[in-house]
Amino acid sequence: LAKTTQPISMDSYEGQEVNITCSHNNIATNDYITWYQQFPSQGPRFIIQGYKTKVTNEVASLFIPADRKSSTLSLPRVSLSDTAVYYCLVASARKLIFGQGTELSVKP
Amino acid sequence: DSGVTQTPKHLITATGQRVTLRCSPRSGDLSVYWYQQSLDQGLQFLIQYYNGEERAKGNILERFSAQQFPDLHSELNLSSLELGDSALYFCASSVDGTSGKYEQFFGPGTRLTVL
Numbered sequence: 713l714a715k716t717t718q719p720i721s722m723d724s725y726e727g728q729e730v731n732i733t734c735s736h737n738n739i740a741t742n743d744y745i746t747w748y749q750q751f752p753s754q755g756p757r758f759i760i761q762g763y764k765t766k767v768t769n770e771v772a773s774l775f776i777p778a779d780r781k782s783s784t785l786s787l788p789r790v791s792l793s794d795t796a797v798y799y800c801l802v803a804s805a806r807k808l809i810f811g812q813g814t815e816l817s818v819k820p
Numbered sequence: 821d822s823g824v825t826q827t828p829k830h831l832i833t834a835t836g837q838r839v840t841l842r843c844s845p846r847s848g849d850l851s852v853y854w855y856q857q858s859l860d861q862g863l864q865f866l867i868q869y870y871n872g873e874e875r876a877k878g879n880i881l882e883r884f885s886a887q888q889f890p891d892l893h894s895e896l897n898l899s900s901l902e903l904g905d906s907a908l909y910f911c912a913s914s915v916d917g918t919s920g921k922y923e924q925f926f927g928p929g930t931r932l933t934v935l
Contacts, residue, residue, distance in 0.1 A: 728830065743920055746923070746924075748926075752927065753908070756824065756863065763921070799862065802920070806876040808865045808876060808920070810865065813862045
């Protein structure tokens with residue numbers, strides 16, 4: 713059974729780079745990897761998506777190795793407002809599997 | 821504001837009852853997804869509809885059902901409610917739903933409390 717695994721929590725300080733890794737050993741050829749951010753009592757919000765190699769946008773980077781069995785979300789120079797839960801999603805047509813979420817706490 | 825609307829915002833009911841949650845997707849989005857998030861838990865995918873037809877099914881209980889109407893809004897029906905059904909229910913939409921590469925836009929959620 714396909715499974716997506718993330719660390720339960722991480723701590724960081726303002727200005728540091730944070731890397732959150734998601735393990736998805738049974739990823740299929742048609743699966744895409746997407747990361748979402750969620751604040752308390754709000755719906756998740758899209759951060760970044762990729763299929764392979766590296767993707768970068770204005771808020772994050774996503775690194776996916778050649779075997780695609782894991783992915784790493786990189787948040788450069790985090791601030792207090794980045795304190796949230798981060799979810800990775802492995803999805804294709806007819807299949808959506810979320811990780812259990814990583815609670816990131818950014819301290820001053 | 822994601823453009824996805826959900827009603828009601830809060831719902832309090834008793835065990836054994838039946839409720840209906842409603843979702844209106846973003847304009848132009850064909851696919852709707854439903855998720856359950858219990859207190860301090862992750863997101864549990866329930867079901868997906870694409871252009872009126874069921875597309876993917878997750879951990880949805882037999883007591884729960886959903887549908888997507890011709891105007892693309894969707895309803896999630898929860899029946900024979902139990903205390904453990906208390907949770908935040910999110911709806912999301914995407915422009916397409918035929919692969920995993922489409923960004924989902926989440927609504928603000930409906931908080932269901934079963935007493």
